[in-house]
Amino acid sequence: EPEVTQTPSHQVTQMGQEVILRCVPISNHLYFYWYRQILGQKVEFLVSFYNNEISEKSEIFDDQFSVERPDGSNFTLKIRSTKLEDSAMYFCASSGTGRNYEQYFGPGTRLTVT
Amino acid sequence: GENVEQHPSTLSVQEGDSAVIKCTYSDSASNYFPWYKQELGKGPQLIIDIRSNVGEKKDQRIAVTLNKTAKHFSLHITETQPEDSAVYFCAASPGDYTGRRALTFGSGTRLQVQP
Numbered sequence: 001e002p003e004v005t006q007t008p009s010h011q012v013t014q015m016g017q018e019v020i021l022r023c024v025p026i027s028n029h030l031y032f033y034w035y036r037q038i039l040g041q042k043v044e045f046l047v048s049f050y051n052n053e054i055s056e057k058s059e060i061f062d063d064q065f066s067v068e069r070p071d072g073s074n075f076t077l078k079i080r081s082t083k084l085e086d087s088a089m090y091f092c093a094s095s096g097t098g099r100n101y102e103q104y105f106g107p108g109t110r111l112t113v114t
Numbered sequence: 115g116e117n118v119e120q121h122p123s124t125l126s127v128q129e130g131d132s133a134v135i136k137c138t139y140s141d142s143a144s145n146y147f148p149w150y151k152q153e154l155g156k157g158p159q160l161i162i163d164i165r166s167n168v169g170e171k172k173d174q175r176i177a178v179t180l181n182k183t184a185k186h187f188s189l190h191i192t193e194t195q196p197e198d199s200a201v202y203f204c205a206a207s208p209g210d211y212t213g214r215r216a217l218t219f220g221s222g223t224r225l226q227v228q229p
Contacts, residue, residue, distance in 0.1 A: 004157075031215060042202060043158060045216040056216050091157050101146045101165075101209040102218060105157035 001094045002026040006092050006108035013082055021077045021109045023092030032075045033093040033103060034067065036060070043091065049075065050097075068106045118140040118206050120220025127194050128136045128171060128228050135223045138186040147187045147208030148217070150200045159187035161202075162189070165209070201225070 012018050025032050034046040047057045049067050060090045066078045075094075079086055089110050093103040117140040117194040127133050139147075145166035150158035164171045164178045164187065171178050175194075191198055201224050205217040 019180055027145040033216075035217075042221045043217075045218065056214060058216070059130075095215065099209075099216060101207065102160055102163060103215070104146065104160060105150075107157045 004092055004094055004104055006090075006106040006109050008109060009107065010110045010112070012114065015084060015113055016081050019079050019082055019111065020025075021090050021092075021111070023075045023106055024073050025075055025092065025094030026104060027073070028096070029094035029104075030097050031055075031095045031103075032067075032069070033095075034077045035091045035093060035105075036088040037091065037108075038088045046077070079111075082111075084113050087111055087113045116144060116206055116218040118204060118218050118220040120204050120223060122223060123221065124224045126226045126228060129194060129196060130195055133191045133194050133198070133225055133227075135189045135202055135204070136186060137188070137206075137220050138184075139206040139218075140185065140210070141206070141208075142185070143208045143210075146205040146207045147178070148205050148207075149178060149189050150203045150205065152203060152222075158203060164212070191225075194225075196227050196229050199225060199227045
């Protein structure tokens with residue numbers, strides 16, 4: 001069964017450093033998403049990406065964040081200058097087009113900012 | 115924006131009993147409502163979903179009902195088993211062709227099934 005994969009599973013970084021989280025969406029999906037989940041809290045939407053551009057973003061997704069699809073398989077989330085409050089689980093998800101709204105999530109990357 | 119409320123926050127049932135989790139939403143533009151199961155250390159797993167043109171959907175022991183007028187939807191798990199123990203999240207989305215597909219999640223329900 002196709003699945004979304006994410007690397008790394010755990011990333012530790014110092015405040016102010018840049019991090020890149022990587023995702024490989026399901027191969028025939030065309031919508032890609034990033035969500036985050038702070039420990040013990042609800043899952044929050046960050047950004048969606050379709051046709052090589054951002055289609056939606058939340059208030060959390062400020063200028064410190066960017067997304068990119070550098071090739072035909074990877075989808076990345078970059079945080080330019082990490083803050084302590086960026087510590088969270090980051091989930092990538094993907095879905096099809098048309099009325100295929102089902103979003104399938106990866107296992108997540110735990111980001112710890114020290 | 116959309117706001118999704120979920121109750122209860124924790125639910126403990128005996129194996130074989132039924133479990134019901136309820137959610138309400140605020141945005142009348144929402145018309146896609148998935149449910150996710152999250153096990154410890156894993157990503158959310160889609161278990162069932164419903165669209166606004168349907169009032170109920172079943173898949174084996176799991177069913178979801180939707181009342182669009184009242185803006186609430188519920189997850190029903192029958193004949194619960196210990197492996198059903200997890201955190202369950204409801205979510206809502208406009209799910210439309212303009213590209214608005216962001217999921218707004220509820221706060222989660224920790225279901226514990228006692229053997």
